[in-house]
Amino acid sequence: MNEHGSFTLEVIHQTLxxxxxxxxxxxxxxxxxxxxKEHAQQIxxxxxxxxxxxxxxxxxxxxxWEKIDELNEWGNQNNQKFEVVICSLSIQRSLMESSHEVLTNVETQFCEDIAQAxxxxxxxxVYKK
Incomplete structure (x- = not known):
């Protein structure tokens, strides 16, 4: 099956x-x-x-969400310490909060826009202005 939806990844300072x-x-x-994982291994x-x-x-x-949980567990084991999430819908925040339960070594913050993040x-x- 073909992919549906897309994403971009970029490493800036110590932030993916x-x-x-x-x-x-x-x-x-x-x-x-x-x-x-390939991008995060750079930092x-x-x-x-x-x-x-x-x-x-x-x-x-x-x-x-099962795949995201596995990815979050990988972050726990690979020096991830912070995660900030920008959500436009309350359901997104709810789903992300549930998935972040496995982020035991990671401090999480939710923001409304990219500047705040x-x-x-x-x-x-982990980011320089």
């Missing part, structure tokens, strides 16, 4: 920036998890943060 677009299927999530020698921008995301198939990441030392 993930921007999510449209509605996702399993194929999109599988590729995200693979590429996320995982020191504590790092992740910014997840879901402001243009339209949810996904339910089977995605970068401000928080700068305050914890």
């Amino acid at each position: 920036v993930v921007k999510c677009f449209d509605a996702w299927n399993t194929e999109t999530v599988t590729r995200l998890c693979k590429e996320y 995982s020698d020191k504590p790092w943060g992740c910014l997840v921008d879901m402001s243009c995301w339209e949810l996904s198939t339910p089977d995605m 970068y401000e928080w990441l700068a305050s914890v030392g």
Whole structure:
């Protein structure tokens, strides 16, 4: 099956920036998890943060969350210390809060916009303005 939905990944300082677009299927999530780890390994020698921008995301198939839980467990074991999430829908925040229960070593923050997210990441030392 072809991927539905898309994302971009970019490493800035000690932060992995993930921007999510449209509605996702399993194929999109599988590729995200693979590429996320590849990008994060560039900065995982020191504590790092992740910014997840879901402001243009339209949810996904339910089977995605098992893969995201595994990815969060990987972050726990690979020096991730911070995650900030931008949500445009309350259901997104609810789903992300549930998935973050496995982030035992990661401090999580929810923000309303990208400026607020970068401000928080700068305050914890993984992003430079």
